Amino acid sequence: MVSKELHFTRAAEKLGISQPTLSHQIKMLEQEVGYSLFNRIGKKIELTKVGEIVQQEALNIQSSLKSISSQIRAFSNVEIGELKIAVLPGEITDLVSTLCGEFNQLYPNIKVFVQTTDQVEKAVLENQADFGIGFTFNNSDMLQVTKLYDEEFYLISNENNEERKISFSTVLDSSLILFPNIHQCRQILDKTSSEFGRKLDPIIETSSIESILKLVRNGVGNSVVSRTLYEFYDTDDLYFQHIERPSLTRSIYLVMKKNSFINYAARKYIQLLVGEIERLRFDTEKVAMASLYHSLL
Structure with a gap:
């Protein structure tokens, strides 16, 4: 959501959590990855190159999860879809x-x-x-x-x-x-x-x-x-x-x-x-x- 909005406050509002909580979660993810995911320029932010990689892989994971749900539905509702x-x-x-x-x-x-x-x-x-x-x-x-x-x-x-x-x-x-x-x-x-x-x-x-x-x-x-x-x-x-x-x-x-x-x-x-x-x-x-x-x- 942060990579989509490029704004921590708006992203937090969309996710229904507080801005400090979201910032903390992003910081923890950056520590795990070992690189910054966003460049913070004043009030503006942008994805770093590493951030772009993480974003794409996250989308791939999201697509895989949807595929899992689709496959399960296909088995349970064979003639509906x-x-x-x-x-x-x-x-x-x-x-x-x-x-x-x-x-x-x-x-x-x-x-x-x-x-x-x-x-x-x-x-x-x-x-x-x-x-x-x-x-x-x-x-x-x-x-x-x-x-x-x-x-x-x-x-x-x-x-x-x-x-x-x-x-x-x-x-x-x-x-x-x-x-x-x-x-x-x-x-x-x-x-x-x-x-x-x-x-x-x-x-x-x-x-x-x-x-x-x-x-x-x-x-x-x-x-x-x-x-x-x-x-x-x-x-x-x-x-x-x-x-x-x-x-x-x-x-x-x-x-x-x-x-x-x-x-x-x-x-x-x-x-x-x-x-x-x-x-x-x-x-x-x-x-x-x-x-x-x-x-x-």
């Missing part, structure tokens, strides 16, 4: 959100919060999310990263084409309806076309997958979408072709804090997610899936 998921912006959010409906039917008393952020690792490390889902993650000794599956991208249209495959250069020559370049799907397309010495020039850009599918249905143009989106939306009236030379693929990863407790809600959602991945026969790694199942037991 909340689930926090961090996902990268873009089409992967559709995958996570679509499964939320089914999850809610199975566990109506668990509130689900989907946080869209480009800092998924940070959200997980700072306990703002129970787990995260994205495409690429930096190596960290504090994170457990599991590959969920590999997927390819399709060219979709409203016309049945006998050729099941199409070259990327031919894709570039077609009228395309695409996501804006903030989407990871579009970034892959931009990078690949740049390697061809070409620049994508879509006739329409929209962040709405529903709009993209509707425009393709109406024959306005074709689109390139991930298999995840193709499988999770009503696309029975559309046709797809595998893109080759080169093929466009990416990996989907799940990230959790290493050696941390996985609460009931997170375990059940991940099991639901893995079940859906297996049902759709996505390209998974058996070792990675086995390790993930083991961590959920």
